[in-house]
Structure formats: structure tokens, C-alpha cells
Amino acid sequence: MTVGYMRWLADLERPDLAGDPETGVVDIGFVPDGVRLPGLASLVQRLAARFGDAQGSPLRVTVVVTAALDAASAVYANADQAETALAAALRERLSAVDGRTGLLLVQTLPYADPVSAQAVEQANAAVTETATIAGTVVVPVHRVADLDVLTAGEDFPAVAAALEALGRRDRVGYLWNRLLDLAWAHWQALAPHLATAPKVLLTDLDGVLWPGTVAEDGLPDALTVxxxxxxxxxxxxxxxxxxxxxxxxxxxxxxxxxxxxxQAALDRVDPAVPLAELWAAPDVDKTAATTWALSYFDQIAAHHAVFIDDNPGQQERLRAAYPALHVPAVAATPLLVTDLCRQLHPGNDQPPTTSDLQRTRYYQARRSGELVPEIVCIEDPTDEETLRRLAQLHARTNQFNMTTPRRTADQLAALVTDPAWSVLAFRVTYHGSDLADEIIGCAEITYPPDGPARLDSFLASCRLLWAGAQRRMFGQAQAVVLSRGIKELTARWQPNGRNETYAQWYAHQEWAEPVPDGDGWSFTGSTVTRDGESPDDLLTVMTRYLDATLQPAPEKPTATRLRDSDNATEVLVPGGPATLGLRAEDRAVARSVFGLDPIGEDPRPVDLTPFWMDRHLVSRDMFAAFLRTADREEQAAAVEATAEQYVLGPVGDVQPALGTGQLPAVVPWAWAQRYAQWAGGRLPTEDEWEFAARGTDGRWFPWGSAMPAPPRCLARGSALHTITANCWGASPFGVEDMTGHVWQWCSGSYRDHPQYRGGDTRANTYFLRTTVRPLESAEHCGHLVGFRVVRDAAPEDQSER
Structure with a gap:
């Protein structure tokens, strides 16, 4: 492989090896009729074969040689209105070839002599405008070649022989090198249609990012050699x-x-290169480091990566180890940056999305170990940015892609308005980081009049975020279908040469037995899913683990009493020694089931004194009664702070919005503190809240080991309910509704924000565990947060019943 690549590269520089055009990737033709440029065609096909992706049948390419149009002569003659005539001739030619070609390339006019230079420049502006309006791709010939190069391209051997007979071998080399430059320019125009832009660029530092060698020259000399x-x-x-x-x-x-x-050298360069990761050591094995890098970036395929190194021997070792990896032939210092850039895919000119802008920051945040992503399904999105991101995923995603449709934003928008379709966007929220929410996957589902629903497309970014992300998406797609009363869903996987990962994943879902179907596989299965976030078999494993490890304490009679200030029922929590948080084996199970690492849940011993805690959450009726004791200015401030859950009546009167009095009061932290003080108590500490929710036997959920499900906790996305309804599954001390309804304020702070615990109606199973500590403020996440009151217990209270 190494010898083959170097020979291929050397052959590209030798004019005596123009040879017959290589085939298999592109099929190149030229217009107008009679134009033949075999040398150019051969070089372009060699580049396409080396750097392009085989797409089955060759891509048919038609190159319009603008210089060969009759109207081009008038441009070189400086005739009046020559550029207008050339544009008209080009429009006519494009009209004639459109519809019978796969891809049209339009060459600009090359320069010929100084006298006609300005006319050529004006004509090329008209050529570019005409070609752009027609939706064709422009090849800027004038930037890399002159008219002599195109002329030589018709019969280079004959031109070379004539020049050599005159002793002009230097001219032969010049023309060949310019023809090679012209081939690179054509490849750059073809690249977006024959290959995807690299998703990962792995780069050496010394000799690539700066001219010197840090280990030998030191800082700052290495950067200014x-x-x-x-x-x-x-x-x-x-x-x-x-x-x-x-x-x-x-x-x-x-x-x-x-x-x-x-790292010090990277910090000093200007502009600083924003690396997502750095693997550096004096004896680092760059082949092994490449393996680590591809794995670190979520098992990205080698053909989506580029390795840049100025050491030819290192280049060859990487090509041998990873034949699919693109390793440009980079000359040793000095760095020939133009030559390097033209060996790379040109990229795309689409505006970057939120995902593009924060991709590096995502990996940097993940490396810190405090990133907890949560996926939410958005059904039938209509905003332009989301649709543009979905179209981008369709255009780019290969590895985790069930089918091969490449839908545009306009096509997706049309499906959104079609009642026979569902368009799903999967948005991730990053807890523990200031990263913006982003779209990482999508699905389109169609509902035929008869028979089951069909999952027409299902794909996710190659940056798959964490283990189980695709399964969470799939479970949410199943739930959307089930919500329409449809209990059967079919799907068809079609191989595209790169999505074997998907096939392997699908084969392990046990959703349905695959059936061969032409060049793909068909699946049919139930839309019923127990939990939209984790596979059933993993939840079963977790339940069995919790059942085996849970050692319920002996039940004791629950001591209760009424609080005079607001008539709330209080439950005695006896206190005592306990270990809160998760043990190491608990963390391992949570990590394997949810694919998320519990952060801030390390085990911690506590010894709590007894306290009284509200059996139920504070209701809006109760909070309104408190507000009626405040002055008018405070009442107005509270109504504004609680998003108008309350209505100001006559002076001194505050009422909950109609029919909401028994719903939990969702209020800011400061107002929850004020209510607790008015009621004669305080908010619970984190330790008190967790102890009251789970007791001393190590349970993950207040009621024990069973997974959250109605009526214990509402289904994801459900509305609020009254504080006394659906309160099955009390904690060991008889406290109700601790998880799955609203988050609940605690008295302390965590990571510089008021802390809250318990999960709300929109939280998935991971966040309903009693040990979860949210990593960012409730306001940042838009969480629903209510509260309950605690009061210290006197020694004599232990005997109350």
C-alpha cells in the first residue's frame, strides 16, 4: 500500500504517463462537440479514484470548455459587448446539455495575453453569474492555467515532442504542472459530489502548526523558526x-x-488552534494514537478523518495501518500550504449550525467528566434552523442511517404539514455545561391507510453522544406511533456501504426478526415500549439488581400531625445514621443502563437528627393563603414571579388561577423560603430530602426497586396533578410524591445555584432516582420546581403517633 501510494503520487507528476483515463468513479465528457482533453480527463479521474467514494455507477460529468465556444474569440479580440455575447452562448449551451448529464462543470476563460486580460476578467464575471444562475459548478480555470495549458491538453504528447525538439524541456514541465493544477481545480469542484468533507483532522504540531520543533528549539523559538x-x-x-x-x-x-x-506552544500560537483533544508524549506511537482518536470521537470511520504530518515516513506508516485514512502528501518544512489545502476536500459553503459551532466544545466538556446529556423528541418541528439541521443530517450522515433518502429542508417542511407523516427531531440538552441544546438525530414516519406505520428514515449524528442514545430515540419514535393508536411499526434497512454499524445495532434490539428484502432487511414489531429512554432488557436487569440488593428496613407506624399555620400534614422522619449517594457498584449499574455517569452522587455518611416533613407538596391554595398575609406590592411581585399562576383580587385577596388550587405551587427558591419561614419551618437540606425519600436501605426510588410507571409517577410529558392524587409509592417514612411530579427546592446550593431534587413530569427514569443532583440551575433548564416544608423535631416528638 505504501509503495503503491508513492508510485501513484510520482506518476501524477510525470507527463509521459498520461495514459488512458482511469474509470470507475467518474465518466468525463467535454462540450462543445469536438473538444478532447484526454490529459486533463485522465488526471481528474485519477484524483477522483484516489480521493472519492465509489457510488456504484460512475458519476457522469460534463465539462463546458468556455474557451472553445465561438463567442470566446471576440473576448480575446477585445470586441465590444463580447462578454454579453459569451454569456448568451453559454446559456444556450447549458440549455442544450442540461437533462442529459449527471453534473455540469463550467470553466472560466483562461488568460492569454496582457492586452486581453481586462476583457477576460469582465467575461469571467459574466460566465460565473450565468453558470451560478443555471445551478452549475464553476471551475476557476483562470486562476491556475492559461490558454497554452488548455491547448496542450488536447494532445500533450505532441506538444511535448515539439517543445523538446526545440530544447524547451522547461516549458514541457511548466505546461504539465499547470495541467496538473487544472486537474486539482476540477477535483475540488467534484469533491462535494464524490466525497464527504473530513469530520476529524488529526494534525502533527512541529513542522505543521509551526515551523520549529518544540523539543529541540524550545519556546518561543520553535514558533518563529x-x-x-x-x-x-x-x-x-x-x-x-x-x-x-x-x-x-x-x-x-x-x-x-x-x-x-x-500545550504551552498551542496556547501561544495566534490564532490559537481549538483542539478537541491532544495526544502528546515524547514516545507516542502515532498509529496507536490515531486508533485512540477514532475511538474517542465515537468510533468515527477512518475515511471521515485526515492525518496531517510533515514526516514522509510517518505518512507511509499511517497509510499502511489505515488504508481508508486520507493522508495528504505534505512536504517537509517549509510547509507548502497551498499544495496541502488543495489535497483536502474543499468543505461546504453552508452556514454553520449550532451543532457545528459547539462540536469541539462538546468533546472538551465531555473530557471534564461533568456532562450529562438528555434527549427530547420534537414532533413536526417548523422552525427554519431545526429543519436546516435535519437536512444537514440527511446530507452528511452515513454510519447510523437506516435508509438512504437525502431530504432537503423544503422537503422536510412539506412532510411536517402532511397528516400522513410525522417528522421527529431529537434534541439533546446538556446538563452540567453551558453548551446550547442541539439536534443530533431525526426520523420520518409515514402512516399508510391500511397496515402498520412505516419508519421511513431514522438517523443520528456520527457523534452518538453516549451509549444508548439511539435506543432512546427509537423508543421515543415508537411512542409517537403508539400515541396514534397504531400498535405495529415496520422499517426497512438499506445498506449504503457504510452503515453496517446500524445493521449491527438493529440486530441487537430484539424489536423484530429481520427478513431479507431485496438488497436490505425488513423489520416489523410492536410500538409499545415500557420506557422511552432505556431498553426493556436493561431496565429488567436494573430491577433485578435493585431487588437483590434492597434490604427493606422493618416497617414502623408513621407518626403524623397537623401544622397550625397552614393545616399541612407533617410526617416524622426519625433521622439517624445512613449512607447517602451511590455505592461503586450502584454507579456501575446506572452507567451501564443509562449510559450516563452519575456525577456528584458519591457515597457520603450522614447522621441526621429527627425532623418533621410535609407529607404532600405545598399546594397553590396554601401558597395563596400565605400571599394574602403580604402587602399589595409583595403580592404583585409574587404573581409576576410565579408566571401568573395566581390572580390578584380586591385589596388583600389573592387566588390561584381557576381550577388550579390543588396543583403544586411552582415558585422561585426565594419565595419557597419565605413561605417555609411563614409556616414556622424551613426548606429541607439535601441530606434531609434524600434521607426522607429513600430511607436507610439503599433504594433508588422512594417506593423501592420497581421502575417508575403510572400511577407511581406520571408518564413523561404529562401535566401536573393535584398534590394528593396519584400518590402511591410513598417513601419508607410515608412521605408522598417525592419523585416524578415536580422538582423540589432544598435549602442549600450546589455548583453555585440553589439546589433542587426529585424530577418532574418531563424527566426520564435516570433523573427520577432519589440520588440525582442537578448540575445546573432550574431556570437554565426550565424545570418545574415546587417545595415542601420541614421543622426540627423535639425529643418528645419521637413518641407521637
Missing amino acids: GGTMTQLGHRVWRQHLAERQRRGALLAGISKNDPAEA
Whole structure:
């Protein structure tokens, strides 16, 4: 493989090996009739075969050689209105070839002599405008070749022989090199149609990002080695990488350097290159590091990655280890940045999405170990940004893609309005980070008049976030179908050469037995899913684990009393020694089931004194009674702060909105504190809340080991209910409704925000565990937070019944 690549590269530079065009990836033709450029065709086909993706039948490409149009002669002759005539001729030619070609490329006019240079420039502006309006791709020939190069391209061997007979071998080399540049320009125009832009760029540091060697030259000398032009090339390359990163590519460094020195050098370059990860060590094995990098970036395929290194021997080792990896032929210092850039896919000119802009920050946040993602399903989205992101996923995603439709934003918008379809966008919220929410997957479901629903498309970003993300998405898609009363769903997986990952994943879902169907597989199964976030078999494993480890304490009679201030029922929580949080084995089970690492849930011993806690949440009727004791200004402030859950009546009167009096009071933390003080108590500490919710036997849920399900907890997305309804599943001390209704305020703070516990109606099973500590403020997440009151117990209270 290594020898083959170097021979291929050397052959590309040798004019005596123009040979017959290679086939299999592109089929190139030229217009107008009679134009033949075999040397150019051969080089373009070699580049496409090397760097493109086989798509089955060759891509048919028609190249309009603008210089060969009759109207081009008038441009070179500086005739009046020549550019207008050329544009008209080009429109006519495009009209004639459109419809019988796969892809149209339009060449600009090459320069010929200084006299006609301005006319050529004006004509090329008209050519570019005409081609753009027609929706064709422009090849900027004038930037890389002159008229002599195109002329030589018709019969290069004959031109070369004539020049050599005159002793002009230097001219032969010049024409061939310019023809090679012209081929690269055509490949850059073809690349978006024959290959996907690299998603990961793995780069060496020394000799690539800067001219010197940190280990030998030290800092800052290593960054300023060489002349002005040498430094400029590296600076341009760093800017190029930064732009790639801004548009969604991931950058990672692999370097034989001390990691601290390498990071110090990265911090000093301008602009700083935003690496998602750095693998550096004096003896690092770059082949092994590439394996680590592809795994770190969620098992991304090698053909979606590029490795840039200025060491030819290292380049060959990487090509041998990863034949699908793109390793540009980079000359040793000085860095030839133009040559390097043209060997890469040109990327795309679409505006970056939220996902593109924060992709690097996602991996940096994940590396910190405090990132908890949660997926939410959005049905039939209509906003432009979401539809554009879904279209981007359709265009880019191959590895986790059930089918092969490449729908545009307009096509998806049309399906959104069609009652026979559901368009689902899967949005992830990152708890524990300031990363913005983003769309990471989508699905389209159609509902035929007869028979089961059909999952027409189902795909997710190759950055799959965490184990089980696809299964959560699939469970939510099943729930959408079930909500229409349809109990059967079919799907058809079609291979595209890269989505074997999907096939392997689907085969392990046990949703249905696959049936061969032409070139794919068909699946049919139930839409019923027990939990939209975790596979049934994993939930079963977790239930069995909890059943085996739970050691219920002996039941004791519950001591209760009424509070005079608001008539709330209080339950005595006896206190005592306990271990809160999760044991190491509990964390391992949670991690394997949910694919999320419990953060802030390390085991901690406590010894609590007895306290009284409200059996039920504080209701809106109760909170309104408190507000009626406040002055008018405070009442108005409370109504505003609680999103108008209450109505101001005559002076001194406050009432809950009609029919909502027995719903839980959802209020800001400060107002919950004020109510608790008015009632003669306080908010519970985190330790008191968790102890009251789970007792001393290590349970994950207040009621024991069973998974949350109605009537214990409402289904995801359900509305609020009264504080005394659906309160089955009390804690060991008889406290009701501790998880799954509204989050509940605690008195302390955590990570610089008021803490709250318990999960609301929109939380999935992971967040309904009694040990969960939310990583960011409730306001940031839009959580529903209510509260209950606690009061310290006197010694004599232990005997109350």
C-alpha cells in the first residue's frame, strides 16, 4: 500500500504517463462537440479514484470548455459587448446539455495575453453569474492555467515532442504542472459530489502548526523558526484549520512532545488552534494514537478523518495501518500550504449550525467528566434552523442511517404539514455545561391507510453522544406511533456501504426478526415500549439488581400531625445514621443502563437528627393563603414571579388561577423560603430530602426497586396533578410524591445555584432516582420546581403517633 501510494503520487507528476483515463468513479465528457482533453480527463479521474467514494455507477460529468465556444474569440479580440455575447452562448449551451448529464462543470476563460486580460476578467464575471444562475459548478480555470495549458491538453504528447525538439524541456514541465493544477481545480469542484468533507483532522504540531520543533528549539523559538514566508505559511494553515473547526470539523493533535510543552506552544500560537483533544508524549506511537482518536470521537470511520504530518515516513506508516485514512502528501518544512489545502476536500459553503459551532466544545466538556446529556423528541418541528439541521443530517450522515433518502429542508417542511407523516427531531440538552441544546438525530414516519406505520428514515449524528442514545430515540419514535393508536411499526434497512454499524445495532434490539428484502432487511414489531429512554432488557436487569440488593428496613407506624399555620400534614422522619449517594457498584449499574455517569452522587455518611416533613407538596391554595398575609406590592411581585399562576383580587385577596388550587405551587427558591419561614419551618437540606425519600436501605426510588410507571409517577410529558392524587409509592417514612411530579427546592446550593431534587413530569427514569443532583440551575433548564416544608423535631416528638 505504501509503495503503491508513492508510485501513484510520482506518476501524477510525470507527463509521459498520461495514459488512458482511469474509470470507475467518474465518466468525463467535454462540450462543445469536438473538444478532447484526454490529459486533463485522465488526471481528474485519477484524483477522483484516489480521493472519492465509489457510488456504484460512475458519476457522469460534463465539462463546458468556455474557451472553445465561438463567442470566446471576440473576448480575446477585445470586441465590444463580447462578454454579453459569451454569456448568451453559454446559456444556450447549458440549455442544450442540461437533462442529459449527471453534473455540469463550467470553466472560466483562461488568460492569454496582457492586452486581453481586462476583457477576460469582465467575461469571467459574466460566465460565473450565468453558470451560478443555471445551478452549475464553476471551475476557476483562470486562476491556475492559461490558454497554452488548455491547448496542450488536447494532445500533450505532441506538444511535448515539439517543445523538446526545440530544447524547451522547461516549458514541457511548466505546461504539465499547470495541467496538473487544472486537474486539482476540477477535483475540488467534484469533491462535494464524490466525497464527504473530513469530520476529524488529526494534525502533527512541529513542522505543521509551526515551523520549529518544540523539543529541540524550545519556546518561543520553535514558533518563529525560518523566514517570513515560512512563518506565513504556517499561520495561514492555522487559520485554515480554525475555519474548518468553526464549520464543524474536529481537530486533534498528535505529537511526539512533552504534553505540557505541547500545550504551552498551542496556547501561544495566534490564532490559537481549538483542539478537541491532544495526544502528546515524547514516545507516542502515532498509529496507536490515531486508533485512540477514532475511538474517542465515537468510533468515527477512518475515511471521515485526515492525518496531517510533515514526516514522509510517518505518512507511509499511517497509510499502511489505515488504508481508508486520507493522508495528504505534505512536504517537509517549509510547509507548502497551498499544495496541502488543495489535497483536502474543499468543505461546504453552508452556514454553520449550532451543532457545528459547539462540536469541539462538546468533546472538551465531555473530557471534564461533568456532562450529562438528555434527549427530547420534537414532533413536526417548523422552525427554519431545526429543519436546516435535519437536512444537514440527511446530507452528511452515513454510519447510523437506516435508509438512504437525502431530504432537503423544503422537503422536510412539506412532510411536517402532511397528516400522513410525522417528522421527529431529537434534541439533546446538556446538563452540567453551558453548551446550547442541539439536534443530533431525526426520523420520518409515514402512516399508510391500511397496515402498520412505516419508519421511513431514522438517523443520528456520527457523534452518538453516549451509549444508548439511539435506543432512546427509537423508543421515543415508537411512542409517537403508539400515541396514534397504531400498535405495529415496520422499517426497512438499506445498506449504503457504510452503515453496517446500524445493521449491527438493529440486530441487537430484539424489536423484530429481520427478513431479507431485496438488497436490505425488513423489520416489523410492536410500538409499545415500557420506557422511552432505556431498553426493556436493561431496565429488567436494573430491577433485578435493585431487588437483590434492597434490604427493606422493618416497617414502623408513621407518626403524623397537623401544622397550625397552614393545616399541612407533617410526617416524622426519625433521622439517624445512613449512607447517602451511590455505592461503586450502584454507579456501575446506572452507567451501564443509562449510559450516563452519575456525577456528584458519591457515597457520603450522614447522621441526621429527627425532623418533621410535609407529607404532600405545598399546594397553590396554601401558597395563596400565605400571599394574602403580604402587602399589595409583595403580592404583585409574587404573581409576576410565579408566571401568573395566581390572580390578584380586591385589596388583600389573592387566588390561584381557576381550577388550579390543588396543583403544586411552582415558585422561585426565594419565595419557597419565605413561605417555609411563614409556616414556622424551613426548606429541607439535601441530606434531609434524600434521607426522607429513600430511607436507610439503599433504594433508588422512594417506593423501592420497581421502575417508575403510572400511577407511581406520571408518564413523561404529562401535566401536573393535584398534590394528593396519584400518590402511591410513598417513601419508607410515608412521605408522598417525592419523585416524578415536580422538582423540589432544598435549602442549600450546589455548583453555585440553589439546589433542587426529585424530577418532574418531563424527566426520564435516570433523573427520577432519589440520588440525582442537578448540575445546573432550574431556570437554565426550565424545570418545574415546587417545595415542601420541614421543622426540627423535639425529643418528645419521637413518641407521637
